[in-house]
Amino acid sequence: MTTIMGQKTLVFIPTPARGHLIASVDMAKMLINRDENLSITILLIKRPNYPALDSFLNSLATLHIQRLNFVQLPSAEPTAPLSFNIFMSKLVENHKDPVRHFVNGFLKSEKETKLAGFVIDMFCSGMIEVADEYGLPTYVFSTSGTAMLGLIFHLQTLRHEFNQDITRFKDSDQEAELSVSTYINKVPAKVLPSPALDKDGSDHFLNHAKGIKGTRGILVNSFLELEPEAVKSLFEDDNVPPIYPVGPILNVQEESAGDENEKNREILKWLDDQPHSSVVFLCFGTIGCFEAEQVKEIAHALEGSGYRFLWSLRQPPPKGVTGIPAEYENPEQVLPEGFLERTKGVGKIIGWAPQLAVLSHPAVGGFVSHCGWNSTLESVWCGVPMATWPQYAEQQMNAFQLVKDLGLAVEIQMDYRMGSSSLVKAQEIETKVKQLMDPNSEIRSKVKDMKEKSRMVLMEGGSSYNFLDNFLQDIKKNIS
Numbered sequence: 001m002t003t004i005m006g007q008k009t010l011v012f013i014p015t016p017a018r019g020h021l022i023a024s025v026d027m028a029k030m031l032i033n034r035d036e037n038l039s040i041t042i043l044l045i046k047r048p049n050y051p052a053l054d055s056f057l058n059s060l061a062t063l064h065i066q067r068l069n070f071v072q073l074p075s076a077e078p079t080a081p082l083s084f085n086i087f088m089s090k091l092v093e094n095h096k097d098p099v100r101h102f103v104n105g106f107l108k109s110e111k112e113t114k115l116a117g118f119v120i121d122m123f124c125s126g127m128i129e130v131a132d133e134y135g136l137p138t139y140v141f142s143t144s145g146t147a148m149l150g151l152i153f154h155l156q157t158l159r160h161e162f163n164q165d166i167t168r169f170k171d172s173d174q175e176a177e178l179s180v181s182t183y184i185n186k187v188p189a190k191v192l193p194s195p196a197l198d199k200d201g202s203d204h205f206l207n208h209a210k211g212i213k214g215t216r217g218i219l220v221n222s223f224l225e226l227e228p229e230a231v232k233s234l235f236e237d238d239n240v241p242p243i244y245p246v247g248p249i250l251n252v253q254e255e256s257a258g259d260e261n262e263k264n265r266e267i268l269k270w271l272d273d274q275p276h277s278s279v280v281f282l283c284f285g286t287i288g289c290f291e292a293e294q295v296k297e298i299a300h301a302l303e304g305s306g307y308r309f310l311w312s313l314r315q316p317p318p319k320g321v322t323g324i325p326a327e328y329e330n331p332e333q334v335l336p337e338g339f340l341e342r343t344k345g346v347g348k349i350i351g352w353a354p355q356l357a358v359l360s361h362p363a364v365g366g367f368v369s370h371c372g373w374n375s376t377l378e379s380v381w382c383g384v385p386m387a388t389w390p391q392y393a394e395q396q397m398n399a400f401q402l403v404k405d406l407g408l409a410v411e412i413q414m415d416y417r418m419g420s421s422s423l424v425k426a427q428e429i430e431t432k433v434k435q436l437m438d439p440n441s442e443i444r445s446k447v448k449d450m451k452e453k454s455r456m457v458l459m460e461g462g463s464s465y466n467f468l469d470n471f472l473q474d475i476k477k478n479i480s
Helices: 018-034 051-061 084-093 096-109 122-133 146-160 166-171 202-212 228-235 258-272 292-305 355-360 373-382 395-405 426-436 442-456 463-479
Strands: 007-013 038-044 068-072 113-121 138-142 217-220 243-245 279-283 308-312 347-350 364-369 386-388 409-411
Touching: 007 018, 007 096, 007 463, 018 038, 018 051, 018 068, 018 113, 018 138, 018 373, 018 463, 038 051, 038 096, 051 068, 084 122, 084 202, 096 113, 096 122, 113 122, 113 463, 122 138, 122 202, 138 146, 146 166, 146 202, 146 217, 146 228, 146 243, 146 395, 166 202, 217 463, 228 243, 243 463, 258 308, 258 347, 258 355, 279 292, 279 355, 292 308, 292 426, 355 364, 355 373, 364 373, 364 426, 373 395, 373 442, 386 395, 386 426, 395 409, 409 426
Parallel strands: 007 038, 007 113, 038 068, 113 138, 138 217, 217 243, 279 308, 279 364, 308 347, 364 386, 386 409
Antiparallel strands: none
């Protein structure tokens, strides 16, 4: 336990998205566990017309963790319809006054606790201005990996220092490649993150990167041993603030109530009855889903592979409707005729999955994943090799890194994007599932080795443990 004289508070401002919020809560818990004189307040921004997120925000507000507080900010949503990138930027901008109101109230009421600074999500860079007004340092918490952070800085430099139009890569020759210092291999343009390629929102996305270059430091949910080249590259870049790779910070395991908790128990009980490392787990995140034709190809592939499977199958929102996938009332409506009967006892179709609990189960031998960064870290932590099938955001970049640079995953797809008209055929999926589940593969061996390292780094003397100490020492400087 690191003890610093004097009580102090950090203010966290995460992006209003489930994955970002979960990671921020776990980052905050890690910090207060290491410093008994530190408290953290997480300011929660609501997103309009997103009831699933409202429910999650409400669940956070009911958590009772000593020295960790949650404050829901008053709603201040944009009025005009906007593209996603611009909408998120405007949403954060509109919450500057509520944040100012919170800081003013804190400074008036908290006489013995000093405000030590802001810790913002990358997409909340507009809040740097508010911190500056109060003479407070701003830190960033990156919920993506170190290599991805380097890519964002690289694209921002191309845009703002060399006046290059980054969105040209969206329609460029698909064989175009970029040399990015945080990646070992050249980066294909076809795997660049969607927000950077969006015609309407690219500049907003890259402006965030420009803003966070002026912050005091960047906490990264990764660890040195996972991304040594990327960490070294950013350490040596004088234009980048100090970085603190303090991960892996794993998803908080919130207690589910009622029916959902019962469903989770049923899933784990089913896994209890399966042999060791025999089950391939398919799960594609909060938003990931497929149309009926692709679902049928996946089903044929699983049946043809002969492997046991646990498949989180979600129903896309209706055409033209923005929202998260729902659970099928009757999965038979989208699966091949007779599939459930033929695979009875071998496979299980589920809706929402308790992902970390599933990956931790000894029956699970492979993970077909959308490659969200939280899911990637969970898979590494549990020592389960991955097969990549990205959907949106930066997941294509994560898939590329896992397959090409790190050798921790089998490629089903690297450049697939949700809503794509291309169809991945059953034979290709089946072949890759068999590679994924090979008990003697080099990938499985590498993942097992990285699993051990992911635990060592968090122990006293480990790289992430030491970086967190360095960060806390910098916080101490702010109030001394």
